[in-house]
Amino acid sequence: DMVIIPYKDRLALFAKYLQQLVMESLGKEKDLDGKTVHQGIAVYGNKGSTDQHAYVEQLRDGVLNFFVTFIEVCKDRRGKRFEVEDGITSGDYLQGFLRGTRSALYESGRESITISIPEMNAFNLGALIALYERAVGFYGSLVHINAYDQPGVEAGKKAATRLLQLQKQVTEKLATDQEKTAEEIARSIDADPExxxxxxxxxxxxDPQIKLMPGEATVDDRFSLGEKA
Known part of the structure; x- marks a missing residue:
């Protein structure tokens, strides 16, 4: 697994972006030769300053099946520094959390890397994005997969389209067949009962027009189409 822990509020959504980039690009069943390989890397993470408690316990003491990347922003903020107590700023706390968490993982034999950027701005954010986009492309080449197609996503879209078409069929069937169970309707239109x-x-x-009449069990529920109000 790939764990991303940025210590900056403005990078709170960066782990979600990488989740989409890495998992969509590298999660593949077939390689370029058509062989079944089931490649992929699971990605998760969140803002380190507030969300690290949600997963650091497992990272330190649980299953060792991951690598951690900390993202550090050296400059706390532009303008006046904000002290949360005498002589200690919020940025000082962020630095303490980052170094402390990294040390706790290291003491437990959990290795990590830290990416540091001078400050949070459009240029450095673009550099981070470019870094990971290129890394994903290189990784795809190394494991011999196409990182730029998305058959899984396409399969989901096609399935969703079929379900919308099925909904039209079901609605049309209810207009002629009243008080039928899902299984009865499914048989009549040659569809999957579930x-x-x-x-x-x-x-x-x-839809207020569609009425459900509960049966003794869920499979006995009956449905009908009422008149328009």
Missing amino acids: DVFHVLRHLASN
Whole structure:
């Protein structure tokens, strides 16, 4: 796993960006030769200053299946420094949290790297993005996969399109067949009963015309289309 811990409020969403970049680019079933390889790296992380307590315990004492990258911003802020107590600024606390967390991981045999940028601005943010985009491309080449296609994402979009088409079929069927179970409707339109049930439940929860009549068990629930108000 790849853990990203930035110590700057303005980088709070950076781990989410890297999650999309790395997992979409490197999560592949096939390599360039068509062989099944199941490549991929799981990415998670958040703002170190407030969210490190959510996962540092596991990083220090749990399963060692990850590498950690700390992101340090040397300049605290522009303008007047903000002291949270005499002689100690919020930036001092951030530095303490970063170094302390890194030391705690090291003491437990957990290695990490730290990327330092002088200050948080558009140029340095662009440099971070460029660094990871190029690293992802190189990694894809090393493991012999295409990091620039997205068959998994496309499969999800196609499945969503099929479900929307199924919803239209189900609604049309309800107009002629009243008080039917999901399984009965599914058989009549040659569809998957589970998909039909979830479509019907969604419709009954959001469309006042679709009525749900609970049965003794969920599979016995019946659905009907009421008249327009």
